Amino acid sequence: MNLKIAVLGGDGVGPEVLAQSLKCLRAVEETFHHHFTFTEGDIGAVAMEKYGKPLPEVTTELCRASDSILFGTIGTLKYDANPSAKVRPEQGLLQLRRELELFANIRPVKVFPTLVNKSPLKKHVIFGTDFIIYRELTGGIYFGEKKLSKDGTIASDLCEYSEKEISRIAHFAFKSAKNRRKKLTLIDKANVLETSRLWRKVVTKIGESYPEVALEFLFVDNAAMQMMLHPNQFDVILTENMFGDILSDQGSAICGTKGLLPSASIGNDFAMFEPFHGSYPQAEGKNIANPIASILSTAMMLSHFGLHEESSAVVTAVDKSMRKQIVTQDLNPDSKYGTNEVGDFIAANI
Amino acid sequence: MNLKIAVLGGDGVGPEVLAQSLKCLRAVEETFHHHFTFTEGDIGAVAMEKYGKPLPEVTTELCRASDSILFGTIGTLKYDANPSAKVRPEQGLLQLRRELELFANIRPVKVFPTLVNKSPLKKHVIFGTDFIIYRELTGGIYFGEKKLSKDGTIASDLCEYSEKEISRIAHFAFKSAKNRRKKLTLIDKANVLETSRLWRKVVTKIGESYPEVALEFLFVDNAAMQMMLHPNQFDVILTENMFGDILSDQGSAICGTKGLLPSASIGNDFAMFEPFHGSYPQAEGKNIANPIASILSTAMMLSHFGLHEESSAVVTAVDKSMRKQIVTQDLNPDSKYGTNEVGDFIAANI
Numbered sequence: 001m002n003l004k005i006a007v008l009g010g011d012g013v014g015p016e017v018l019a020q021s022l023k024c025l026r027a028v029e030e031t032f033h034h035h036f037t038f039t040e041g042d043i044g045a046v047a048m049e050k051y052g053k054p055l056p057e058v059t060t061e062l063c064r065a066s067d068s069i070l071f072g073t074i075g076t077l078k079y080d081a082n083p084s085a086k087v088r089p090e091q092g093l094l095q096l097r098r099e100l101e102l103f104a105n106i107r108p109v110k111v112f113p114t115l116v117n118k119s120p121l122k123k124h125v126i127f128g129t130d131f132i133i134y135r136e137l138t139g140g141i142y143f144g145e146k147k148l149s150k151d152g153t154i155a156s157d158l159c160e161y162s163e164k165e166i167s168r169i170a171h172f173a174f175k176s177a178k179n180r181r182k183k184l185t186l187i188d189k190a191n192v193l194e195t196s197r198l199w200r201k202v203v204t205k206i207g208e209s210y211p212e213v214a215l216e217f218l219f220v221d222n223a224a225m226q227m228m229l230h231p232n233q234f235d236v237i238l239t240e241n242m243f244g245d246i247l248s249d250q251g252s253a254i255c256g257t258k259g260l261l262p263s264a265s266i267g268n269d270f271a272m273f274e275p276f277h278g279s280y281p282q283a284e285g286k287n288i289a290n291p292i293a294s295i296l297s298t299a300m301m302l303s304h305f306g307l308h309e310e311s312s313a314v315v316t317a318v319d320k321s322m323r324k325q326i327v328t329q330d331l332n333p334d335s336k337y338g339t340n341e342v343g344d345f346i347a348a349n350i
Numbered sequence: 351m352n353l354k355i356a357v358l359g360g361d362g363v364g365p366e367v368l369a370q371s372l373k374c375l376r377a378v379e380e381t382f383h384h385h386f387t388f389t390e391g392d393i394g395a396v397a398m399e400k401y402g403k404p405l406p407e408v409t410t411e412l413c414r415a416s417d418s419i420l421f422g423t424i425g426t427l428k429y430d431a432n433p434s435a436k437v438r439p440e441q442g443l444l445q446l447r448r449e450l451e452l453f454a455n456i457r458p459v460k461v462f463p464t465l466v467n468k469s470p471l472k473k474h475v476i477f478g479t480d481f482i483i484y485r486e487l488t489g490g491i492y493f494g495e496k497k498l499s500k501d502g503t504i505a506s507d508l509c510e511y512s513e514k515e516i517s518r519i520a521h522f523a524f525k526s527a528k529n530r531r532k533k534l535t536l537i538d539k540a541n542v543l544e545t546s547r548l549w550r551k552v553v554t555k556i557g558e559s560y561p562e563v564a565l566e567f568l569f570v571d572n573a574a575m576q577m578m579l580h581p582n583q584f585d586v587i588l589t590e591n592m593f594g595d596i597l598s599d600q601g602s603a604i605c606g607t608k609g610l611l612p613s614a615s616i617g618n619d620f621a622m623f624e625p626f627h628g629s630y631p632q633a634e635g636k637n638i639a640n641p642i643a644s645i646l647s648t649a650m651m652l653s654h655f656g657l658h659e660e661s662s663a664v665v666t667a668v669d670k671s672m673r674k675q676i677v678t679q680d681l682n683p684d685s686k687y688g689t690n691e692v693g694d695f696i697a698a699n700i
């Protein structure tokens with residue numbers, strides 16, 4: 001298969017971890033006889049310095065002309081200190097999601113057996129935890145109208161959803177549940193929000209076309225509690241943008257580290273793959289960032305293109321690195337391996 | 351002291367657990383020579399059946415004429431099955447919060463040493479956890495304009511905040527932090543929401559009047575993660591209505607049970623005290639609901655009126671019940687004590 005891949009390293013440790021992903025994809029190319037071309041583009045703080053904005057047109061065009069996008073991480077200490085700045089690196093990411101209509105953010109949460117001790121939760125609590133969050137990514141309060149009164153004393157954000165926005169991601173989530181343990185949990189606040197009531201109505205209707213999937217509902221406050229008390233009850237979770245942001249970060253904490261979790265943002269025309277974790281600017285250039293989340297994101301990408309054997313090869317190589325403790329110091333404080341060495345090991349084992 | 355107390359049992363186990371609180375307050379009356387009068391009022395599903403609405407005027411008037419309100423719980427299985435019903439029991443609670451301007455919801459989260467094994471989190475993770483959430487309770491997306499398009503395909507909820515709404519609860523939170531470990535964490539999503547940016551601006555400004563309190567900021571997604579990874583880092587948390595709903599439920603899970611956590615909803619003119627937990631309709635009438643959350647809510651009430659010694663007496667009696675294992679079955683599956691017996695024991699030890 002030929003794939004044109006846009007490579008957006010972004011800020012912080014993004015470029016470093018992404019470099020390990022490319023090593024792995026080169027290995028997949030060789031072993032399985034594919035042809036991948038990589039083209040780099042700027043986004044985030046690095047783009048602000050070069051182009052005066054976090055998402056220059058050339059980057060959007062590069063993405064549109066590619067089959068797939070690999071994304072690193074975004075954000076620097078400088079901008080984190082001032083979240084109210086008019087122009088911020090994150091806007092590049094939000095704009096890209098919106099322009100490419102990457103409406104479904106997919107975040108699998110799975111506890112690696114070798115890493116049970118990393119979790120803040122007790123062993124019996126996390127036993128068997130393996131769920132996927134489908135977070136709506138291009139609607140809701142993130143993109144609704146924002147207002148600030150002239151005198152600066154009243155602010156507002158509008159949360160809006162249409163049937164169409166709900167239905168397209170709902171179909172993705174139901175299909176995923178059908179191929180898994182056949183349970184879908186819609187998380188909302190239907191006892192308070194009008195948008196949540198629309199979500200419930202639309203998702204219930206769509207559920208009729210997936211009779212094999214058990215559909216259940218949970219209020220978001222209860223969900224946050226359940227995710228701590230009984231995370232292994234979930235199979236596929238479907239939720240709106242803001243709730244998904246909160247719950248997927250909470251979910252990532254179950255694993256005790258974000259350094260392992262991949263994610264995909266999918267639309268009808270484009271697909272982007274990125275590690276779950278942030279830009280970790282403190283670690284930039286130190287060869288200590290864990291590349292596994294980024295590498296597992298390429299495994300999600302390979303699956304997305306139907307290259308399941310290739311995807312498994314990547315996952316197996318990652319498992320091996322963990323079993324052999326060829327890992328970064330976040331997983332093993334005594335480890336002498338850095339970002340690069342872990343990347344080399346995994347690529348060599350594909 | 352003379353206090354007129356409105357007693358709103360509500361639905362489910364509300365009336366049962368509240369009855370134990372009244373026993374304890376009778377004991378406080380006797381031991382410390384106060385005079386409390388209790389008057390019952392209807393709210394929730396029980397009011398809907400009697401008056402056709404979840405908050406009849408007589409109940410609001412009773413509350414306005416009282417010095418304090420003790421609240422049970424709200425919601426029944428019948429209404430939970432249909433969260434989109436036009437009239438719902440919860441609306442009674444939301445309306446009461448709004449009408450009495452109970453803008454500050456205060457939820458302390460503390461791990462009882464005797465109950466460390468109840469927590470889903472590992473012992474070293476929860477060690478020393480002791481924080482209070484100040485949740486704004488009468489603004490934000492809960493009360494902003496809700497719309498549904500004529501054809502029912504587009505819905506919206508408006509999240510709105512004014513400087514005044516933010517500032518009054520911020521002062522409460524800073525004062526609390528000043529009397530505690532002197533750290534206040536504002537939780538928001540200022541990298542995305544206009545309302546969050548207003549929160550940050552207003553809270554930062556107010557912080558200047560509390561120089562002894564260290565003010566820090568956390569994005570809500572990160573906060574949900576931190577609360578699982580390092581819950582003991584928090585002292586006082588301040589946040590808006592929806593985030594507070596989610597995070598306080600998540601926080602309650604740290605204790606492994608909601609059956610112990612009290613809460614207060616305070617305004618400038620009125621104050622209401624209620625257990626953190628829901629109406630638990632499955633347990634109604636079975637004498638198995640844990641009365642401690644409700645009883646500890648009365649301890650919060652006593653403190654609120656400056657009756658600190660009285661409040662301590664209640665807390666000490668509760669501690670004793672736990673040490674002696676005079677507890678309900680949620681805390682000890684082998685226990686032979688029910689709601690009533692636990693209430694009797696605690697009241698007798700005041």
Ligand SMILES: CC(C)[C@H](C(=O)O)[C@@H](O)C(=O)O
Nearest residue numbers: 074090093094245541542571
């Ligand atoms: C950086 C930020 C705008 C973003 C979000 O809130 O969507 C991030 O938290 C995420 O979850 O990808």
Ligand SMILES: CC(C)[C@H](C(=O)O)[C@@H](O)C(=O)O
Nearest residue numbers: 191192221440441443444595
């Ligand atoms: C019952 C519901 C409307 C309420 C809320 O969301 O405020 C409850 O979850 C709470 O936290 O008191």
